Amino acid sequence: MAISPFSLFILSIFFFSNFLITQSFSNIDTPLIHKTCNKIAHQDPNVSFNFCLTSLQFATKHSYYVDLRRLGLLSMGLVCSNVTNTYHFITELIRNKKLDSSVKLCLADCLELYSDAISTVKLAMRNYRLKRYKNDNVAISAVMNAAETCENGFKEKKVNSPLKKRDEDVFELGAIVLAIMSMLH
Numbered sequence: 001m002a003i004s005p006f007s008l009f010i011l012s013i014f015f016f017s018n019f020l021i022t023q024s025f026s027n028i029d030t031p032l033i034h035k036t037c038n039k040i041a042h043q044d045p046n047v048s049f050n051f052c053l054t055s056l057q058f059a060t061k062h063s064y065y066v067d068l069r070r071l072g073l074l075s076m077g078l079v080c081s082n083v084t085n086t087y088h089f090i091t092e093l094i095r096n097k098k099l100d101s102s103v104k105l106c107l108a109d110c111l112e113l114y115s116d117a118i119s120t121v122k123l124a125m126r127n128y129r130l131k132r133y134k135n136d137n138v139a140i141s142a143v144m145n146a147a148e149t150c151e152n153g154f155k156e157k158k159v160n161s162p163l164k165k166r167d168e169d170v171f172e173l174g175a176i177v178l179a180i181m182s183m184l185h
Contacts, residue, residue, distance in 0.1 A: 033057060036071060040179040047175050055173060072180040073128055076136075079143060079173045080121045086166045087114040093162055102157045110150035110163060117146040117170075133181045140181075144174035 037052035059074035060066050066074070090111045094104060124139035147170040154161035161167070 040176055044175050044179055047172055051172055052176055075177050076125050076128055079177055082170050083114055083117045083121055102159050106153040106157055109153050113146040113150050117143045140174050140177050144171050147171045
């Protein structure tokens with residue numbers, strides 16, 4: 001069965017438009033992301049430019065349009081996702097019967113901290129959508145504090161933290177959110 005020239009034309013338009021759509025989704029306002037991360041990394045020693053860039057590019061990969069305000073909401077979504085994933089990771093670790101009792105005690109404290117952090121960041125996202133940034137500053141700071149408190153628990157007991165990288169990521173993502181919110185004022 002032969003394909004008509006008109007059918008070939010329609011197919012080529014279809015494939016070309018899919019290519020353009022895919023390109024626009026994968027190259028979402030990179031200058032905004034670069035500029036934002038550059039500014040944040042220069043102003044906040046807790047934020048690495050590369051971490052910010054990678055995080056925000058990941059957060060925006062499915063977005064068609066991003067401005068600074070939307071970037072803030074998407075980065076807050078990353079905080080929420082990381083906090084939730086860390087909570088589930090902790091529940092899995094606690095089930096490990098071979099884990100040292102000191103580590104388990106620290107994990108139990110962290111589980112409670114992260115449980116509270118999940119509801120806090122979800123409330124912060126609602127407040128953010130309503131442009132209640134002052135409330136969000138307090139909420140995101142509390143989430144960052146939860147990650148730091150969790151990590152400090154391991155240091156106090158002088159045991160290695162299985163959450164070190166996760167706690168650091170939550171803290172750094174929180175710092176990115178706070179920086180973006182301050183840019184919005």
